[in-house]
Amino acid sequence: MEGSSLPVSEAATDPETDLIARCRAGEASAFRELYQLHRSAVYGVVARMISNEADREEVVQDVFLQIFKSLDNFRGSAKLSTWAHRVAVNVTLQHIRRKGRRIKLHLREVVPEATVAPNGSSVEVDSPEGEAIRHERQRAVERALETLSPKKRIALVLADFEGKSSKEIAAIVGAPALTVRTRLFYARREFYAQLAKEPAFSDVDLEGGAK
Amino acid sequence: VSRCIREREIFALLDGSIKPRAKQRVERHLETCAECANRVQTLSRLKAAAVDALPPLEPNWARINPAIEHAIAEATRRPERRLAWAPLGLSAAAAVLVAIALIVTNPPADPDLAPIEQPEVSSIARAELVYEPLELLEIRISESSSASQGPLIGEPIRAGDTLTTSSAVAVRVAFGPRASLDVYPNSRLTLHSGTVVSPSIELVAGTSLIDIPAGALEHELTVLAGDSVFTILDGTVELTVTDDGSIIAVLDGAVAVADDADRPTVLAAGVWRSPDRSGGAGKAWLRLARNELGTADGVVAGEDLTEREWERPTGTLPKRVVRETFARAKPNLKVCYETALKRFPELEVSVTARVSVGTRGQVSKVRLRGGERWPDLERCISSVLNQLSFPPPNGGPVDLIFPLRLSPER
Numbered sequence: 001m002e003g004s005s006l007p008v009s010e011a012a013t014d015p016e017t018d019l020i021a022r023c024r025a026g027e028a029s030a031f032r033e034l035y036q037l038h039r040s041a042v043y044g045v046v047a048r049m050i051s052n053e054a055d056r057e058e059v060v061q062d063v064f065l066q067i068f069k070s071l072d073n074f075r076g077s078a079k080l081s082t083w084a085h086r087v088a089v090n091v092t093l094q095h096i097r098r099k100g101r102r103i104k105l106h107l108r109e110v111v112p113e114a115t116v117a118p119n120g121s122s123v124e125v126d127s128p129e130g131e132a133i134r135h136e137r138q139r140a141v142e143r144a145l146e147t148l149s150p151k152k153r154i155a156l157v158l159a160d161f162e163g164k165s166s167k168e169i170a171a172i173v174g175a176p177a178l179t180v181r182t183r184l185f186y187a188r189r190e191f192y193a194q195l196a197k198e199p200a201f202s203d204v205d206l207e208g209g210a211k
Numbered sequence: 212v213s214r215c216i217r218e219r220e221i222f223a224l225l226d227g228s229i230k231p232r233a234k235q236r237v238e239r240h241l242e243t244c245a246e247c248a249n250r251v252q253t254l255s256r257l258k259a260a261a262v263d264a265l266p267p268l269e270p271n272w273a274r275i276n277p278a279i280e281h282a283i284a285e286a287t288r289r290p291e292r293r294l295a296w297a298p299l300g301l302s303a304a305a306a307v308l309v310a311i312a313l314i315v316t317n318p319p320a321d322p323d324l325a326p327i328e329q330p331e332v333s334s335i336a337r338a339e340l341v342y343e344p345l346e347l348l349e350i351r352i353s354e355s356s357s358a359s360q361g362p363l364i365g366e367p368i369r370a371g372d373t374l375t376t377s378s379a380v381a382v383r384v385a386f387g388p389r390a391s392l393d394v395y396p397n398s399r400l401t402l403h404s405g406t407v408v409s410p411s412i413e414l415v416a417g418t419s420l421i422d423i424p425a426g427a428l429e430h431e432l433t434v435l436a437g438d439s440v441f442t443i444l445d446g447t448v449e450l451t452v453t454d455d456g457s458i459i460a461v462l463d464g465a466v467a468v469a470d471d472a473d474r475p476t477v478l479a480a481g482v483w484r485s486p487d488r489s490g491g492a493g494k495a496w497l498r499l500a501r502n503e504l505g506t507a508d509g510v511v512a513g514e515d516l517t518e519r520e521w522e523r524p525t526g527t528l529p530k531r532v533v534r535e536t537f538a539r540a541k542p543n544l545k546v547c548y549e550t551a552l553k554r555f556p557e558l559e560v561s562v563t564a565r566v567s568v569g570t571r572g573q574v575s576k577v578r579l580r581g582g583e584r585w586p587d588l589e590r591c592i593s594s595v596l597n598q599l600s601f602p603p604p605n606g607g608p609v610d611l612i613f614p615l616r617l618s619p620e621r
Contacts, residue, residue: 023286031283043270057271061278062542068286095542137264144261159226161262166228188222192257204253204260 016080023071035064038084045088048157049150050095051142063091078171085172089154096150136200144194152187159184213240216247221254278539281600528568528604533611540595547591548617559618560585564596568609572601575608588617 019037022030039060046059066087074083145153154173158164166184170177195201216224216237223229224237241248551558560582567576577596582589592615601609 026287028283028287031286035279035283039272039275040268040270043268047268047270048265053271057275058538058542060270060275061282061539064279065282068282071286134264134266137260138266141261141264160258161265185219185222189218192254192261195257195261196253200264201257201260204256 017076020071020074020076020080023068031068034067034080038067038081039064041081042084042088044162045085045154045157046092048145048161049092049153055095059092059095062095063088066091082168082171085158086174089158089172093150093154133200137198140195140198140200144191144198147194148187148190152183152190155180155183156187156191160188213243215244216240216251221251224251225255225258277535281539285600527606528601528609528611532602536599536601537613540599543595543598544592544615547588547595550591551585551588551617552619554587555585558585558588560588562589562592562615562617564592564613564615566596566599566611566613568601568604568611570603570608572603574599574601 019030019034023034042063043056043060046056046063050056050059063084067084070087074080078086145157148156151173155169158169158172159166164172166177166180169184170180173180175183213236220229220233220237224234229237241251548558562582563580565576565578565580566574567578569575574597577593579589579593582592596613
């Protein structure tokens with residue numbers, strides 16, 4: 001359904017260039033198209049870095065806000081998808097950094113009763129029910145990811161969860177491929193060592209050992 | 212007996228990045244070493260199980276889409292206000308040159324300075340120099356081609372023009388002790404300075420201009436990071452606001468000290484205010500400098516904050532809409548607070564914001580109480596709230612009150 005079903009050709013006609021030109025011309029439908037094409041990929045990156053659903057949504061919104069605002073600067077040296085990934089990574093890291101600095105902004109809005117229509121808001125709560133083991137494993141993976149520094153985490157997420165090569169990751173995070181490979185190595189070492197210690201993954205270890 | 216496999220090789224084997232020769236060796240070793248084979252197996256299973264453990268993503272687009280629609284509406288509205296950095300090349304060079312021309316209008320040129328002449332170039336080149344930060348730097352253009360006319364404003368640099376910049380204003384703050392200029396074909400720059408040391412490390416600076424409309428009393432300016440790999444180690448963003456060419460305010464940008472994977476989104480924000488409250492057109496220059504390789508990208512966005520006509524609040528807005536709209540401002544409000552925390556690490560403050568929403572849903576006025584001692588913070592919060600956009604309220608304008616409690620997490 002999403003962008004993945006439409007292979008974007010890099011041929012001379014280059015629909016990407018056309019799309020960007022239309023965005024720059026202020027065509028709202030072009031912005032929507034761009035969003036539709038890249039939203040799943042952006043969400044994927046953000047979601048693997050941030051576990052809180054509300055935070056994820058906020059960050060995804062921020063990513064597109066940023067993409068729309070800086071589209072004029074996109075010079076086409078990278079593919080649009082790489083650039084979108086890069087913005088996603090940067091906004092996500094920024095978010096994590098802010099959270100990591102343990103800064104919390106308490107916002108209570110008190111809207112004067114007289115000026116507010118009485119239709120109440122509904123709060124949607126995700127209820128992650130299901131197989132206990134998978135849930136445990138999910139928690140364990142998230143915990144292990146959280147122990148990594150943001151840079152290592154993003155490298156690991158892009159490599160092992162998104163299947164990107166170190167070269168692609170380098171283009172996304174804007175670091176030399178060698179640096180990325182080093183980060184990735186340490187990230188994997190820490191991550192899988194941590195995972196192996198988790199009770200939820202103990203049987204995985206045993207299966208491996210039994211072979 | 213071959214040596215056991217290194218961890219690095221196992222990872223490379225599992226993600227397929229291992230080189231063919233190493234792969235052959237590893238595979239041969241695995242046939243004979245049960246311990247290594249076991250390590251590879253375990254890691255491989257662990258990796259598969261980890262990927263498997265994360266549930267398929269089910270984004271709730273319905274919750275995300277409204278904000279995107281809002282962003283699209285913003286992005287397609289008044290596109291002329293979204294000025295991009297000129298790409299590095301002809302126009303960027305022109306922008307840099309022209310910036311210096313504009314910022315420095317009454318040069319106190321020192322005739323004693325020994326000129327250091329830049330040889331004439333036949334293609335775009337970069338002149339680089341290192342000088343003492345507190346010294347005067349004078350740049351004289353003895354020849355220039357038509358290409359050096361700035362595309363952003365209609366003030367060409369002509370042959371014979373002398374541009375001087377004093378470190379106290381532009382150079383020290385914006386450039387640090389190094390500067391570079393792009394030199395056009397058939398142009399000649401003569402650089403005068405008592406303390407130019409040598410051509411040195413590259414630094415690329417960008418400049419962008421935003422016009423402040425006639426009659427404006429206040430104008431908010433925001434600098435956003437652009438497309439490039441944005442590396443600031445110790446940079447400063449300087450927002451130089453000029454009115455008829457003279458500097459009336461230098462707004463220090465809030466610049467994150469970032470490393471290679473981090474890039475600040477909003478680099479700087481400030482509000483231009485009409486000096487005598489008479490209103491009137493002005494020009495705001497933005498100069499961005501870095502001390503690392505890279506191109507200068509950024510966007511300057513401006514929003515007219517000129518006071519609108521006072522509207523009496525009579526309408527209503529659904530609470531859900533208010534909450535959702537306000538939620539969009541949260542990230543930027545956090546940035547405001549974090550910026551203030553850099554200066555006042557212990558800052559904890561309650562600010563009450565009264566946001567007046569006009570009949571079309573636009574924010575017509577923001578008034579703040581409680582943050583008077585931190586004008587930069589107030590200014591930042593105010594500019595964030597001013598950018599909110601609500602659906603048209605029922606029955607006329609609305610006043611909304613948001614108490615903001617800004618405190619570090621304990």
